[in-house]
Amino acid sequence: MKLLPASLPPVGGPAHPARRMQLVATGMLLAMAALFIIARSTVHLHPAIRFVQAFAEAAMVGGLADWFAVTALFRHPLGLPIPHTAIIPRNKDRIGDTLALFLRDNFLTPAVVARRMQRLDVAGAVGRYLASPSGGDGRLREGASRLAADMLEALDQERLGGMVKGAIAQRLRVMNLAPLIGQSLEAAMRDGRHAPVMDGIIHWADRTLEANDHLIRQMVHERSGKILRWTGLDENVANAIIDGLRRLLADMADDPGHSLRLKAEEGMAKLAADLQHDAAMQARVARIRDEIVDNPAMQRWIDGLWEQARSGLLRAVRDPGKAMAGRLGEALRQLGGTLQDDARLRLLVNRFVRRGAVGATAAYGDSIVTLVSETVRGWDAGTITSRLESAVGRDLQYIRINGTLVGGLVGLAIHTADTLF
Structure with missing residues (x-):
């Protein structure tokens, strides 16, 4: 699981957005402290400086309170083992279980998947893409091609090839x-x-x-x-x-x-x-068939067939424009036009996709939920802390900034009301 793009700088790096906002929030807190010291030392010069002092004092309180709250999510403030701090590292297993239950109850139940799939026109989308592969978002097409190529290359070729070749041989035998x-x-x-x-x-x-x-x-x-x-x-x-x-x-x-x-x-x-x-004749043909399948030359042919298929798939996904050219491309474009024009075929395809998605959810939904829970449990506290802090740390620093400003305004309002009344 990856919460951040690979290009995002590390949280501790100065170029990370969360780190920059942390410096801004800390700088604002220090600025309020400096303003409070200056106002307190010069308050005898003019009565209006008391308003500045009240603003800075309340801003420091608000900023420190929000700093404590934000820090307590990820670690012990100042390294002190204060109760109910370092909330995320201490509760990472419960967070993983809760996230898994959230996925199961809101996304991975057959009823939810069926209801959401009813609103999707998968066949129409596929038809539009096949009919006009040059249109649409080129980045999406290139990204999908790269993803498919990476997945195909990342698979264990010996194991995958053995499975495919074994399936071909088994199919020939039966x-x-x-x-x-x-x-x-x-x-x-x-x-x-x-x-x-x-x-x-x-x-x-x-x-x-x-x-x-x-x-x-x-x-x-x-x-x-x-x-x-x-x-x-x-x-x-x-x-x-x-x-x-x-x-x-x-x-x-x-x-x-x-x-x-x-x-x-x-x-x-x-x-x-x-x-x-004639059963005897059929048995004789079956024996000849098995001898041909077991022949080393036939096995080499099946090996070559798999390699050619894999190479063809890689070429197709790496260059989708070339794959859509020629007779194959023309056939795919005709299929896309048919999917768009034939309402009955589109309905059948959408129904098939919906049933497939619902069936996969029913069969593998619990496994996916267990995978999420076990993955989070397998993370160490530092990993989950850094990943969550990378994802939401910038917004949390805005909370500190807003807390400093709001605290200062509230302190100013209270001091103004006390002065007037």
């Missing part, structure tokens, strides 16, 4: 891929989108046969008898086999109704059905 693959294959065959794949397989087989025909020739030569090899008929047999295979592949490529092609499509249809309904 996915039942077999029905998805089967439904996709069935839909592709129903719409005829499998035909280019089949053509590609046939052309690939033809190119493979052409590139490896020497293997067929060698196999025929090795398995032929001596007579076939002596007469050279093994070469004719090999040529016949290769030519027959090529004609078969050419017929399959030219004729969509070829029997072998229809047989292959029948096998694909059976595979699609087994992927959707």
Whole structure:
């Protein structure tokens, strides 16, 4: 918890506003003391000096009383253990508990959060920002970007990255891929989108046969008898086999109704059905899926995916203007316009945000209250004293100044009434 900006000088420093006002208040008290001494030593010169003496005397009393009251909040005046002084250091635990109860009763109850969230149009604000990201308060946008970048960099990257990568791997493990693959294959065959794949397989087989025909020739030569090899008929047999295979592949490529092609499509249809309904096939696909997820290459891919996502997030939050450019920026701007124009969507988003805030308050409100209380309890007396004095010390010194002036005016009024009546 931080009550002061980081740039504010320390309380004890001469440049601190509270320190300057303390010097002014103390200087005024000393000035009243000097004025009282001068007036008392010269009162015989003129009766009007008694009015000055009365003013200075009462001003000293008022200034000293307020000095004691202000000092007693933070420490023992003059170091003396006077009862009911150093109030804040002695009661810091009670202050923390009271502050925590105040937050809980006034801010962190589901009823209060729901009532306050009803007046907020979160969706409209987000829509206006997305639709016109260049408008609005640039300092707010830059500050939010810096805050998001600092938070992302401050998180434990090993732990956060492990959580994200573990979540990705776990998500992949629980996915039942077999029905998805089967439904996709069935839909592709129903719409005829499998035909280019089949053509590609046939052309690939033809190119493979052409590139490896020497293997067929060698196999025929090795398995032929001596007579076939002596007469050279093994070469004719090999040529016949290769030519027959090529004609078969050419017929399959030219004729969509070829029997072998229809047989292959029948096998694909059976595979699609087994992927959707056969438990044994689904278990086999699940085992293959788990082997792929456990493969070191897959783990490296997931690592790279996380690093790319983290780097992209950092680039986006560090340069929100660039992040809003391109297709992503156009999509976000369209979303912003939709949020502004679509009343029903805006209502749904606001309701979702309100329920999320209320749910978070109900789930974590007590934890936040406990955190505040324990944080204040964990502060030492010097820390809480210096932080509170930094926050309100300047106003407290104004109390001393006002007490000095008001005390002097009251003393002057009393002396005037005593003189006249």
